[in-house]
Amino acid sequence: MQAALAWSRRHVRALLIAGVALLLVVGLGVTASWHFSSVALVPDHSEWPLETRVEAVEPGRIVLSRDDHSSQPGVYGLDWQAGHAIVGSILGEGNNTVTRRLRDIRGYLVPKIKVGFDSHVYSGDPRQALKLPFRSVGVPSPLGPMPAWLVPPLARGTRPAAGQTWAIVVHGHNDNRQNDLRITPTLRETGLTSLLISYRNDLGAPSSPDGLYHLGETEWVDLAAAIRYALAQGAHKIVLIGYSMGGALITQLMERSPLANRVNAIAFDAPVLDWRSVLEFNAEQMGLPGTLSLPVQWTIDARVDPNWNSLDALDHTEDFHLPILLFHTAEDDLVPISTSEDFANALPHWVTYYRIPTGGHTEAWNVDPEQYDHRLKRFLKQNLSGP
Numbered sequence: 001m002q003a004a005l006a007w008s009r010r011h012v013r014a015l016l017i018a019g020v021a022l023l024l025v026v027g028l029g030v031t032a033s034w035h036f037s038s039v040a041l042v043p044d045h046s047e048w049p050l051e052t053r054v055e056a057v058e059p060g061r062i063v064l065s066r067d068d069h070s071s072q073p074g075v076y077g078l079d080w081q082a083g084h085a086i087v088g089s090i091l092g093e094g095n096n097t098v099t100r101r102l103r104d105i106r107g108y109l110v111p112k113i114k115v116g117f118d119s120h121v122y123s124g125d126p127r128q129a130l131k132l133p134f135r136s137v138g139v140p141s142p143l144g145p146m147p148a149w150l151v152p153p154l155a156r157g158t159r160p161a162a163g164q165t166w167a168i169v170v171h172g173h174n175d176n177r178q179n180d181l182r183i184t185p186t187l188r189e190t191g192l193t194s195l196l197i198s199y200r201n202d203l204g205a206p207s208s209p210d211g212l213y214h215l216g217e218t219e220w221v222d223l224a225a226a227i228r229y230a231l232a233q234g235a236h237k238i239v240l241i242g243y244s245m246g247g248a249l250i251t252q253l254m255e256r257s258p259l260a261n262r263v264n265a266i267a268f269d270a271p272v273l274d275w276r277s278v279l280e281f282n283a284e285q286m287g288l289p290g291t292l293s294l295p296v297q298w299t300i301d302a303r304v305d306p307n308w309n310s311l312d313a314l315d316h317t318e319d320f321h322l323p324i325l326l327f328h329t330a331e332d333d334l335v336p337i338s339t340s341e342d343f344a345n346a347l348p349h350w351v352t353y354y355r356i357p358t359g360g361h362t363e364a365w366n367v368d369p370e371q372y373d374h375r376l377k378r379f380l381k382q383n384l385s386g387p
Contacts, residue, residue: 037299040279041212043201044174048079048116055097057109062087062102069117070098074359074366077118083107084123119363122181126151126196129181132188139197141225143206148226149177151184151194163193165384166235168226170197172244172362173213173272179243182365186373190380193235197226199249214304215275215311216248220256223249227259237384239265243362244335247271251313254320265383267325267376270332270362273313273339275306281336314339317346323383324351325376329359329367352379 052070056063062078062085064070071093078085088101106123122129125136126149133152138145153163167187169180177196187194198205199222201213208218223240230238240263242250247268254260272278279297280290300306309315324347328340337355344353354375359367 033295033299036279036282036296037303040173040215040275040296040300041303043207043211043213045176045203048118050080050114050116052115052117054109054111054113054115056111057102060102061091061099062109063097063099064115066093066096066098070100072117072358072360072363074363075121075369076366077121077123078102078109078115079118079123080107080109080113080115083109084118085109086121087117119360119366120178120181121366122178124178125149126181126184129178130185132184137195137229139195139222139226139229141200141206141222143200143208143222146198146200146206146222146225147177147202147204148198148229149194149196151188151196153191153193154188164234164236165192165239166195166230166233166237167192167239167241167380168195168197168223168230170199170223170240170242170246170249172242172246172270175244176202179362180241182369183241183373183376186377187380190377192239192380192384193230195226195230197223199223210304212304213245215300215306216245216252216272217304217306217311219245220249220252223253224257224259227253227262231262237264238262239267239380239384241267241269242271243269245272247273248275248311251316251319252310255310255316260319263322265323265325265380266320267327267379268340269327269364270329270335271313271326271340272335273343275311276308277312277336277339278334282334285333314342314346317343320347321350323379325379326351326353327356327364327372327375328354329356329361329364331358332361334361 052067053065075088078087083106085105086103090098090100092099126132126134135150137148137150139148171179180196184194199219200206200208240250250266279293283293284290326340326344328337330337344351356364356367365372
């Protein structure tokens with residue numbers, strides 16, 4: 001009898017311990033799911049992290065501590081407290097250092113400070129960054145005016161620029177219009193009026209009613225407002241250019257809006273074409289099975305109730321029967337290149353696809369600006385010329 005009672009107590013104790021352990025695991029899972037859903041849904045406009053140490057500054061060059069950023073080939077901005085510069089090609093490498101070209105220093109740059117690598121390259125508005133003429137405009141939207149930069153096309157000789165073909169450029173998640181300055185000179189030289197837009201939850205723009213991103217499902221309305229603005233200003237042809245989540249805004253507009261038939265061409269750079277694939281990919285990047293993204297999806301469901309099938313562009317490829325230019329870097333660790341490749345394979349007669357071997361997320365331009373600009377200019381001339 002006593003032995004049976006002791007066994008029963010041990011059994012109950014084991015069940016209690018297992019129950020507590022299960023509750024802890026569930027609690028940790030809920031906490032982790034909420035955290036990672038917030039990464040996707042909660043606006044965060046933090047500055048670039050200052051992770052690279054300046055070892056020496058010389059005329060036209062800078063020596064930096066070696067890390068993944070400082071050793072990445074290409075052209076990048078360099079940010080520090082109250083300063084900005086541009087670094088270019090790698091000139092030399094030591095055991096723990098990288099020497100790069102340096103130009104356009106604004107501020108006080110000295111050894112021993114920490115700097116951040118900025119894929120935007122340029123800082124400020126179009127005039128401050130590139131000496132380009134521009135106007136700040138407010139695009140009317142259902143939530144209020146959305147700030148935008150309007151850059152006119154380049155005039156040819158004494159002939160004024162007509163500006164009847166417009167490029168509407170859409171930045172990505174938690175990003176801003178400075179991202180779009182990299183291609184603005186090429187758009188201007190090709191004869192396009194450029195509208196670099198904001199959308200809800202951007203700094204300086206109205207917030208969404210719940211203060212959250214909706215992965216493109218509501219933000220596309222602000223893109224539609226920009227198209228209406230361009231048409232009201234005399235635009236005859238429109239090309240949409242989207243980076244990262246900006247691509248999701250474009251795909252949502254093409255599926256949902258009657259204004260889709262006013263779009264003449266699209267250019268994508270590392271676009272989010274399927275949010276479920278992005279969540280699975282990021283789980284795998286952390287060394288976890290992709291299926292562990294499911295709790296994050298369920299938490300996002302509870303918070304903003306997205307239509308996942310609508311957010312998968314491969315589920316409605318019939319909406320994209322128009323010329324499309326697509327760039328994606330193979331080293332992208334945020335948005336899987338496989339989604340771009342599947343999209344290009346599904347639309348071989350419409351998509352001109354460039355797989356860039358190196359470079360991080362939306363860094364195809366940074367790796368080789370001259371080649372990127374050449375490909376973009378050629379695409380625009382081929383598909384937007386004529387009446």
